[in-house]
Amino acid sequence: MTNLMSNFRRATAVMLVTAGVAGIGTPSQATSRSTETRFAAGAAGSGDPYFPNAGNGGYDVLHYGLDLRYTPPSDPSVLAGKLSAAATITLRAEEELEALNFDLRGLAVTAVRVDGKDTGWTQTQDDANRVWEVTISPKPKLKAGREATIQIEYGGNTGRPVDTTGALYGWVTTADGAIVVNEPDGAATWYPVNDDPEDKATYTFAVTVPEGKTAVANGLPDGRPQTKDGWTTWSWEASDPMASYLSTAGIGNFALSYDEGPGGLPIINAIDADVAGQALTQTSASLALQPQMVAFLEDRFGRYPFEAFGATVDDDSVDYALETQTRPVYSGAASEGTVVHELGHQWFGNAVSPADWQDIWLNEGWATYIEWLWAEHRGTATAARQFTDAVTLLDANNRWALNIADPGRDNLFAGQVYLRGAAALYALRAKVGDDAFLEGAREWLDRFDGSSATTEHFQAVMEEASGQELGAFFNDWLREGDRPAMP
Numbered sequence: 001m002t003n004l005m006s007n008f009r010r011a012t013a014v015m016l017v018t019a020g021v022a023g024i025g026t027p028s029q030a031t032s033r034s035t036e037t038r039f040a041a042g043a044a045g046s047g048d049p050y051f052p053n054a055g056n057g058g059y060d061v062l063h064y065g066l067d068l069r070y071t072p073p074s075d076p077s078v079l080a081g082k083l084s085a086a087a088t089i090t091l092r093a094e095e096e097l098e099a100l101n102f103d104l105r106g107l108a109v110t111a112v113r114v115d116g117k118d119t120g121w122t123q124t125q126d127d128a129n130r131v132w133e134v135t136i137s138p139k140p141k142l143k144a145g146r147e148a149t150i151q152i153e154y155g156g157n158t159g160r161p162v163d164t165t166g167a168l169y170g171w172v173t174t175a176d177g178a179i180v181v182n183e184p185d186g187a188a189t190w191y192p193v194n195d196d197p198e199d200k201a202t203y204t205f206a207v208t209v210p211e212g213k214t215a216v217a218n219g220l221p222d223g224r225p226q227t228k229d230g231w232t233t234w235s236w237e238a239s240d241p242m243a244s245y246l247s248t249a250g251i252g253n254f255a256l257s258y259d260e261g262p263g264g265l266p267i268i269n270a271i272d273a274d275v276a277g278q279a280l281t282q283t284s285a286s287l288a289l290q291p292q293m294v295a296f297l298e299d300r301f302g303r304y305p306f307e308a309f310g311a312t313v314d315d316d317s318v319d320y321a322l323e324t325q326t327r328p329v330y331s332g333a334a335s336e337g338t339v340v341h342e343l344g345h346q347w348f349g350n351a352v353s354p355a356d357w358q359d360i361w362l363n364e365g366w367a368t369y370i371e372w373l374w375a376e377h378r379g380t381a382t383a384a385r386q387f388t389d390a391v392t393l394l395d396a397n398n399r400w401a402l403n404i405a406d407p408g409r410d411n412l413f414a415g416q417v418y419l420r421g422a423a424a425l426y427a428l429r430a431k432v433g434d435d436a437f438l439e440g441a442r443e444w445l446d447r448f449d450g451s452s453a454t455t456e457h458f459q460a461v462m463e464e465a466s467g468q469e470l471g472a473f474f475n476d477w478l479r480e481g482d483r484p485a486m487p
């Protein structure tokens with residue numbers, strides 16, 4: 001729920017698509033601040049080097065209450081749905097704000113209220129520059145430190161959005177509903193958001209769908225589904241702080257099933273009724289291991305960080321898996337390795353998130369290393385063997401050339417980020433020893449639980465735990481363009 005301030009300013013050449021409530025013009029920018037005006041517009045971007053326009057400045061979101069009514073495609077061969085929604089966002093101003101922004105992509109705002117009062121807004125959408133902003137001008141202006149409740153009504157048609165690399169993400173319309181996989185900047189495809197992994201918040205979801213469909217989201221159910229006039233509302237509550245890229249909702253012909261992890265951890269799985277045959281056999285076997293996987297990781301990394309776990313498994317045409325908080329999403333068959341990978345992210349990535357997108361190896365390296373540990377535990381392959389195999393893959397095609405501590409926007413999920421990241425952790429363990437490595441890992445999780453941190457923070461924690469200076473080590477294993485000396 002913290003938010004890093006920055007000096008980022010929105011590009012000015014944006015196309016105006018809508019403006020609400022007469023008499024409210026384009027909000028003045030902070031740059032036009034005069035000495036007697038304390039109030040200014042919050043920044044329209046987080047300033048992340050890869051996604052400068054995602055996220056916003058000047059406030060800290062505490063809670064998102066999302067009320068979504070969704071009509072799945074009427075013709076399953078045309079993947080278009082309809083969303084009609086209201087977001088109730090509780091935030092705390094961190095600056096004297098005369099205007100503030102949310103990110104919202106491809107959906108139109110129809111009303112805004114601040115603390116119950118109709119308020120003006122403008123909406124800009126510039127796809128070429130990836131600028132998708134709703135700018136709200138509260139009257140009275142918001143004083144720093146003050147809490148406010150912003151209600152935004154919005155809606156529109158949904159399709160199949162893609163990220164900067166062309167990969168499917170965000171609110172993905174499927175033949176029987178929708179699946180949501182936001183990472184990295186797709187949350188804005190379904191709700192107005194401060195889309196910055198540094199601003200975590202709690203969430204509630206009320207998802208209204210045609211009777212017969214099931215809707216799931218992060219966290220735990222909040223009461224039984226309620227049906228009225230052919231529509232059923234499914235309520236979910238996620239009470240652990242969550243980065244927006246980890247929020248999810250799934251709508252479809254899901255069957256819910258229940259299991260329990262260590263200490264009574266509720267496990268809720270939602271499996272698409274169309275997942276069948278070999279895919280269902282493999283997926284069911286992987287999901288049945290979830291309680292054991294949680295126990296295995298708790299032994300090494302400390303208590304599972306959230307209130308619930310489970311899976312949403314869909315049968316969309318594209319295969320993907322994402323570590324959405326408490327309830328990873330899988331499409332197609334979920335292998336054992338993939339399930340333990342997404343579970344590992346609950347500690348590494350979700351409880352402690354990357355402060356900037358360039359820190360992504362802290363997510364993918366750890367989740368891949370955890371796959372190695374699990375396979376070793378299961379007797380499939382030793383960690384040493386998997387490390388050697390990874391190095392062999394990295395040796396081919398000049399793959400050491402990629403600096404995984406700053407891989408570039410379109411290489412966030414390149415194979416090297418996973419393999420070199422996991423190899424770096426393996427080599428770190430060999431260098432500092434088991435005790436310092438595990439102590440450092442636990443300290444990292446403890447110190448930054450519920451927030452975000454950088455590669456530099458990680459190095460500092462590992463240096464404390466080991467008493468060794470690790471600058472040269474991390475340069476060799478993350479950044480340098482050639483193969484490091486092997487442990």
Ligand code: TRP
Nearest residue numbers: 169181183184320321322323413
């Ligand atoms: N983080 C995912 C993993 O566990 C990869 C991923 C990134 C992804 N963005 C996505 C998956 C969007 C599905 C959709 O490796």
Ligand code: ZN
Nearest residue numbers: 341363364367
């Ligand atoms: Zn991953």
